[in-house]
Amino acid sequence: MLDMLNRWYMRRFSDPHAVSLIAILLGGFLTIYFFGNLIAPLLVAIVLAYLLEWPVMRLERLGLPRTVAVLVVLLIFAGLMVMAFFGLVPTIWHQVGNFASDVPTMFNDLQHYVSSLPERYPDFVQPHQAITFMETLREKVMGLGESVVKGSLASLVSLATIAVYLILVPLLVFFLLKDKDEMLATMSGILPKNRRLTSKVGAEMNEQISNYIRGKVTEIFIIGIASYITFAVMDLRYAVLLSVLVGLSVLIPYIGAAAVTVPVAMVGLFQWGLTPDFWWLLAAYGVIQALDGNVLVPVLFSEAVNLHPVAIIVAVLVFGGLWGFWGVFFAIPLATLVKAVWGALPSSEPDDTVSE
Template identity: 75%
Template sequence: MFDMVSRWYKRRFSDPHAVSLVAILLVGFVTIYFFGNLIAPLLVAIVLAYLLEWPVSKLTQLGIPRTLSVVVALLTFFSLALIALFGLVPTIWTQVGNLVNDIPNMYNGLQHTLVELPKKYPELASFEIVESLVTNAKNQMISVGESVVKGSLASLVSLATLAVYLILVPLLVFFLLKDKQEMIAMASGMLPRNRKLATKVWDEMNEQISNYIRGKVMEILIVGGVSYVTFAILDLRYSALLAVLVGFSVLIPYIGAAAVTVPVAMVGLFQWGLSSEFYYLLIAYGIIQALDGNVLVPILFSEAVNLHPVAIIVAVLVFGGLWGFWGVFFAIPLATLVKAVWNALPGLDEGESAPAAD
C-alpha cells in the first residue's frame, strides 16, 4: 500500500511545475478560507470586473481609450443597476409587508386544511398525526418570527456594511479594469518561476470564469423575468417577490429550484386552493424550470454542463460549506478547476504501465 502511494506521489509531483501549481492553489485556498470576510469587497469587485470586461473590450476595439471605455461601462452598469433597484425594491418591500400580514391567515388556512384531512381521508390521516403537524407548524412560525426580529436588529450593521461596499466596490472595479495588465504582471512577478502548469490552468479557467459569470447573470435575469411575466399573467400574489426568489434560485444548481418550489406552491395553494388555477401555476412553473435546465443552461454553460449532476451537487455542498455564498456561486467553476488541475498534473504516459510492486 505504501509503495502504491509512493509511486502515485512520484508520478504526480516529481515535476516542479506540478509542485508550484499545488502550492499556488493551497495559498489561494487558505487566503480565501481565513480572510474571505475581510476581502469580500475585493471578491465582489473581481466578479463585476469579469462581468464588465466584455463591454470594455468591445469599446476598446472601436478605438476608444481603455480608461474612457471603463468609465462608460461603469456608469452604464451602475445607472441600470440603480434604475432596477429603485424600481424593484419598493414593490418587493410592499409585497414582503403584505406577505408578513397574510402569514397568520395562511397558517389558519393550513391548520383548517390539516384538521379536515382525517374527516375526508380517514384511511390516510389520523387526528394524532394532524395534531403533531399543527404543533410543529406553530413552533416553526414562532421561530420565524424570532428570526425576523433578530434580522431587523442586525439590519443596522448590514446597512453600514452596504455603505462601505457602495464606496469601495466601484473604486476597486475601476482600477481592476483600468490597470488590468499591470496588475496581472505584478501578480505574475510574485509567483514561482516553475509555473507552466499553473499558467495552463489559469488560461483555461480565466475564460471559463468570465463566461460563467456573464452566463449566470443572464440566467438570473431571464429566469426571473419570465417567472414574473408568468406569475403576473396568472395573477399570483407577491409575483415580483416570488420571481426574484426564482431568479436567484439558479445560483444553487438543482437545490435552489427545489427549495423555491415550496413558497411558490404555498402561495398558490393559499390563494386558490386545490383548483385549476393552482395546477396551472405548477405546470407553468415546471415548464420554466425544465426550459432553464434543458435549454438555457446548456446554451449558457456549454462546457460546465459536461460535469455530472452528482459532481455539481457535491461541489455546491463542499464549497458552500467552506466559503458560504461565494462557494455556492462559484461551485461549478471550482469543480471545473478541480477537474482541470487533476488533468494537468503529470501522470503515467499513455501506454506506460505502472512498475510492479516489490
C-alpha cells in the same frame, strides 16, 4: 501500501511545475478560507470586473482609450443598478409586507384544513397526528418570527457594511479594469518561476469564469423575467417577489429550483386551492424549469454542463460549506477547476517520461 503511495506521488508530483500549481492553489484556498470576510469587497469587485470586462474590450476595439472605456461602462452599469434599485426594491418590499400580513390568514386556513383531515380520511390520519403536526408547525413559525426580528436588528449593524461596499467596490472595480495588465504583471513576478501548468490551467479557468459569470447573470435575468410574465398573466399574488426568488434560485444548481418550488406552490395553493388554476401554475413553473435546464443552461454553459449532476451537487455542498455564498456561486467553476487541475497533473512515471 507505502510503495503504492510513493509511486502515485512520483507519478503526479515529480514535475516541479505540478508542485508549484498545487502550492498556488493551496495558498489561494487558505487565503479565502481564513480571510474571506476581510477581502469580501475585493471578491465582489473581481466578479463585477469579470462581468464588465467584455463591454470594456468592445469599446476599446472601437478606438476608445481603456480608461475612458472603463469610465463609460461603469457609469452605464451604475445607472442601470440605480434604476433597478428604485424601480424594483420598493415593489418587492411592499409585497413582502403584504405577504407578512397574509401569513396569519394562511396559517389559520392551514390549521382548519389539517383539523378536517381526520374526518375526511379517518383510516389514514388520526386526530392526535393532526394536533401534533400543527403544534410542531406553530413552534417552527414562532422560531422563524424570532429569527426575522433578530435578523432585522442585525441588519441595522450591516448598514455600515453596505455603506463601505458602496464606496470600496466601485473603486476596486475601476482599478481592476483600468490597471488589469499592470496587476497581472505584478502577480506574475510574485508567483513561482516553475508555473507552466499554472499558466495553462489559469488561462483555461480565466475564460471559464468570465463566461460563467456573464452566463449566470444572463440566466438570472431571463428566468426572472419569464417567471414574472407567467405569474403576472396568471394573476398570482406576490408575482414580483416570487419571480425574483425564482431568478436568484439559479445561483444554486438543482437545489435552488427545488427550494423555490415550495413558496410558489404554497402561494398558489392558498390563493386558488386545489383548482385547475393551481395545477396550471405548477405546469407553467415546470416548463420554465425544464427550458432552463435543457435549453438555456446548455447554451450559456456549454463547457460546464460536461460535469455530471452529482459532481455539481457535491461541489455546491462542499464549496458552499467552506465559503458560504461565494462557494455556492462558484461551485461549477471550482468543480471545473478541480477537473482541469487533475487533468493537467502528470500521469506517467518520471522514467516513462524520460524514455519517451
